[in-house]
Amino acid sequence: MMMIFGIPAPLLFGQLLLGVVNGAFYALMSLGLAIIFGMLNIVNFAHGAVFMLGAFTAWGLLNYAGIGYWWALLLAPLIVGAFGVVLERLFISKLYKLDHLYGLLLTFGLALVIEGLVRNFYGSSGLPYRIPKELQGAQDLGFMMMPNYRGWVVIAAAVVCLVTWLVIEKTSIGAKLRAATENAPLVQSFGINVPLMITLTYGAGVALAAFAGVLAAPIYSVNPNMGANFIIVVFAVVVIGGMGSILGSIVTGFGLGIVEGLTRVFYPEGSATVIFVVMVVVLLARPAGLFGRAQ
Amino acid sequence: MMGFSRAQTVAFWLMVAAIMIAPAILYPVFLMKVMCFALFACAFNLLIGYVGLGSFGHAAFFGMGAYITAYTAKAWGWTPELAILAGGAVGGLLGLLFGWLAIRRQGIYFAMITLALAQMNYFLCTQWDFTGGEDGIQGVPRGELFGLISLRSDLAMYAVVAVVFIGCFLLIHRIVHSPFGQVLKAIRENEPRATSLGYRTDDYKLVVFVLSAAIAGIAGGMKSLVFGIATLTDVNFPMSGEVILMALVGGMGTIFGPVVGAAVVITMQNYLAPFGAWVTVTQGVIFILCVMAFRRGVIGEIAARRRIAL
Numbered sequence: 001m002m003m004i005f006g007i008p009a010p011l012l013f014g015q016l017l018l019g020v021v022n023g024a025f026y027a028l029m030s031l032g033l034a035i036i037f038g039m040l041n042i043v044n045f046a047h048g049a050v051f052m053l054g055a056f057t058a059w060g061l062l063n064y065a066g067i068g069y070w071w072a073l074l075l076a077p078l079i080v081g082a083f084g085v086v087l088e089r090l091f092i093s094k095l096y097k098l099d100h101l102y103g104l105l106l107t108f109g110l111a112l113v114i115e116g117l118v119r120n121f122y123g124s125s126g127l128p129y130r131i132p133k134e135l136q137g138a139q140d141l142g143f144m145m146m147p148n149y150r151g152w153v154v155i156a157a158a159v160v161c162l163v164t165w166l167v168i169e170k171t172s173i174g175a176k177l178r179a180a181t182e183n184a185p186l187v188q189s190f191g192i193n194v195p196l197m198i199t200l201t202y203g204a205g206v207a208l209a210a211f212a213g214v215l216a217a218p219i220y221s222v223n224p225n226m227g228a229n230f231i232i233v234v235f236a237v238v239v240i241g242g243m244g245s246i247l248g249s250i251v252t253g254f255g256l257g258i259v260e261g262l263t264r265v266f267y268p269e270g271s272a273t274v275i276f277v278v279m280v281v282v283l284l285a286r287p288a289g290l291f292g293r294a295q
Numbered sequence: 296m297m298g299f300s301r302a303q304t305v306a307f308w309l310m311v312a313a314i315m316i317a318p319a320i321l322y323p324v325f326l327m328k329v330m331c332f333a334l335f336a337c338a339f340n341l342l343i344g345y346v347g348l349g350s351f352g353h354a355a356f357f358g359m360g361a362y363i364t365a366y367t368a369k370a371w372g373w374t375p376e377l378a379i380l381a382g383g384a385v386g387g388l389l390g391l392l393f394g395w396l397a398i399r400r401q402g403i404y405f406a407m408i409t410l411a412l413a414q415m416n417y418f419l420c421t422q423w424d425f426t427g428g429e430d431g432i433q434g435v436p437r438g439e440l441f442g443l444i445s446l447r448s449d450l451a452m453y454a455v456v457a458v459v460f461i462g463c464f465l466l467i468h469r470i471v472h473s474p475f476g477q478v479l480k481a482i483r484e485n486e487p488r489a490t491s492l493g494y495r496t497d498d499y500k501l502v503v504f505v506l507s508a509a510i511a512g513i514a515g516g517m518k519s520l521v522f523g524i525a526t527l528t529d530v531n532f533p534m535s536g537e538v539i540l541m542a543l544v545g546g547m548g549t550i551f552g553p554v555v556g557a558a559v560v561i562t563m564q565n566y567l568a569p570f571g572a573w574v575t576v577t578q579g580v581i582f583i584l585c586v587m588a589f590r591r592g593v594i595g596e597i598a599a600r601r602r603i604a605l
Binding site: 037043091094095098099100101102104105106108109110111112113114115116117119120228229232233235236238239269272273276277279280283284287288 | 343347349351396397399400402403404406407408410411412414415418419421422532536539543571572573574575576578579580581582583585586587590
């Protein structure tokens with residue numbers, strides 16, 4: 001068997017792949033957080049809860065309506081995104097003039113309500129969601145076996161991240177969005193409906209998290225707590241990358257996933273804490289974050 | 296008295312009277328729980344209410360205080376007052392480390408960093424041997440105060456908790472109304488201006504962060520003696536959320552608010568305990584209601600209506 005640094009190659013590459021898969025989720029989640037933060041100036045604590053809602057919506061579509069994975073991948077983000085739009089209109093939009101902290105507190109409350117309600121109705125044990133049959137099985141890559149579904153998650157997440165980046169950086173909608181992030185009143189005076197844009201931005205960020213949730217459903221068991229612990233790690237990712245840059249959050253997300261995967265091989269006890277350790281190091285060396293602008 | 300306004304003096308003596316009379320009516324263990332959490336909430340409020348620093352990781356200090364007090368009391372046989380002090384000292388040291396890191400960033404980032412560091416601390420607590428992992432530290436003896444007075448009876452323990460609570464409460468009040476506290480408020484209102492007046496704002500923030508963490512550690516330590524147990528629940532994230540809720544409900548930036556908030560939240564938990572996850576839902580709803588319509592909290596609202604400081 002091939003050995004690398006005294007580690008069997010299949011183990012190393014297997015953990016590396018797991019790391020990239022986790023990184024894909026970090027990237028999707030921190031991307032959504034960054035977009036929302038840029039436009040609304042709030043940190044969406046409910047991001048983990050909507051991630052979980054995405055997975056539950058996919059499960060619900062399958063079990064109540066017989067709608068399978070592929071449609072769920074499209075429908076669940078739309079449904080949860082619409083829910084996000086309602087939340088923004090009802091609650092978050094009332095807070096823009098206040099201290100940022102209130103946005104964090106409010107979305108924290110929303111997360112508690114959403115997670116508590118789901119736990120009440122479905123318990124905390126977790127529900128199974130099967131891998132769609134087109135993606136079952138694995139490919140032999142010569143140096144390791146790659147489960148098809150994991151490969152799909154990485155590709156899908158990378159494509160969605162890339163498309164989001166292109167939309168924001170290269171299209172006229174994206175240009176307006178970036179302009180409104182810089183100076184909302186000025187953009188509004190050009191006749192662009194900024195409040196609508198803000199609402200839709202929140203919906204889009206939430207939809208990204210829900211998309212990640214659907215992708216995650218067949219890998220992790222669908223349970224009410226799947227987002228709660230995840231979001232704290234994503235916050236660390238965001239602190240490391242800085243929320244100022246879209247591309248930065250994508251790169252940081254994937255990069256930290258890989259770091260976490262490698263840690264699991266070489267020092268398993270540290271795998272739960274390694275991202276936080278990286279955060280501490282980054283705070284000491286570059287307080288504004290890897291891609292952040294100094295305030 | 297001690298920089299109390301007249302309204303505050305009245306409220307303070309009402310509180311002391313309530314603490315003295317209450318064990319005759321209510322279950323002392325419940326009251327001790329309220330006081331421990333009230334102290335925890337006061338410590339948290341010292342940061343968010345008077346310096347504008349929103350820490351989302353205060354469970355780390357509370358929980359480490361609980362672990363250290365429980366460990367020193369059980370494994371090393373330390374007397375309760377030393378064990379509680381050890382809890383406070385370790386809470387303060389941890390606060391020094393967290394604060395030193397987190398103060399590099401402001402606002403939202405400060406909140407996220409404290410949250411992430413506390414989560415790291417939680418993971419470490421699941422792995423360290425001395426914490427007892429999932430079991431926690433159980434059967435912590437209350438011991439004898441100064442090696443003389445047994446605290447096994449609830450009333451004796453109650454007296455200790457009450458004295459520590461009132462002492463720390465007065466200390467916090469003293470901090471807030473000292474020249475040091477005035478600078479803190481200046482930082483809250485306008486940090487660049489405080490800097491331009493020549494204050495090293497980061498040093499001030501760090502000192503108050505350590506004080507807050509140490510008091511949270513003391514609160515956690517007392518809690519572990521009262522219940523004889525320190526577990527992962529004490530260091531875990533929901534605990535940080537609860538203390539935020541207490542300060543928010545009672546009124547951030549008021550001296551009595553966190554006490555009322557703690558009483559409300561703990562009472563609610565007691566009554567809703569049989570309904571499982573509905574506790575979480577109710578807490579979430581209260582969060583939303585408070586942020587949307589009731590940002591001043593109970594005491595803040597009373598103070599604003601009557602135009603007094605409480």
